[in-house]
């Protein structure tokens with residue numbers, strides 16, 4: 001239809017014209033579903049017994065922490081994590097902690113995108129176990145070192161902080177000559193709370209050797225736990241889409257190693 005000033009108005013059937021350019025809603029829905037399923041990530045949390053695997057998943061999903069300990073057999077949780085503006089619907093598999101991994105169960109290797117390998121900063125044995133598990137994954141998948149998308153987590157970081165804070169309180173009281181009341185009001189802490197058995201340097205060194213990400217975290221702090229899973233997603237994405245230097249041709253094959 002022509003207006004008085006010569007401009008064209010929208011024709012009455014303009015909506016119908018547009019629809020020829022837009023994909024039908026079913027297709028749009030299908031495309032969105034395909035995109036979401038493309039972003040799906042399956043993450044396994046592994047580590048020794050009682051290092052805090054379930055606690056960190058509970059904090060991520062339910063924003064809760066519990067002092068109680070219920071050993072896990074196996075459990076799957078779902079949580080959508082946003083990284084760099086992209087939503088990743090994640091399936092997170094909690095596993096039974098083991099003090100010996102003779103063989104990695106196949107379900108923890110096949111179809112898995114990434115790993116959260118947990119040790120407690122208060123247990124050297126659990127730290128050594130991370131290396132063992134990492135080697136088992138390489139073994140099972142037949143991958144070269146450095147190719148497993150994983151984040152190594154030193155859990156129970158709050159225990160050390162608690163000890164430091166209490167230690168400082170004690171010192172202050174000592175300075176004021178109140179040693180006696182100090183011991184009365186701050187009873188001796190359990191042994192595990194006192195001692196960091198794995199230093200940050202040890203954690204970082206292992207991460208460098210295995211080319212994994214590394215962090216320390218407390219399952220009491222939601223932000224810490226979100227960071228753990230963001231790091232894991234970063235490791236996964238880094239290997240699915242390796243960074244390209246400007247001017248270089250794209251790699252022949254992405255370095256993604258998901259056994260299906």
Ligand SMILES: Nc1nc2c(ncn2[C@@H]2O[C@H](COP(=O)(O)OP(=O)(O)OP(=O)(O)O)[C@@H](O)[C@H]2O)c(=O)[nH]1
Nearest residue numbers: 050051052053054055067069071072097156218219
């Ligand atoms: N202070 C403190 N305690 C924690 C933390 N994470 C876990 N715990 C405690 O450690 C104990 C074991 O935690 P879980 O999360 O059940 O450990 P797990 O690794 O899932 O244990 P399994 O299922 O047996 O392998 C519980 O009593 C928790 O409350 C933490 O970050 N800080």
Ligand SMILES: [Mg+2]
Nearest residue numbers: 053054071072
């Ligand atoms: Mg558990």
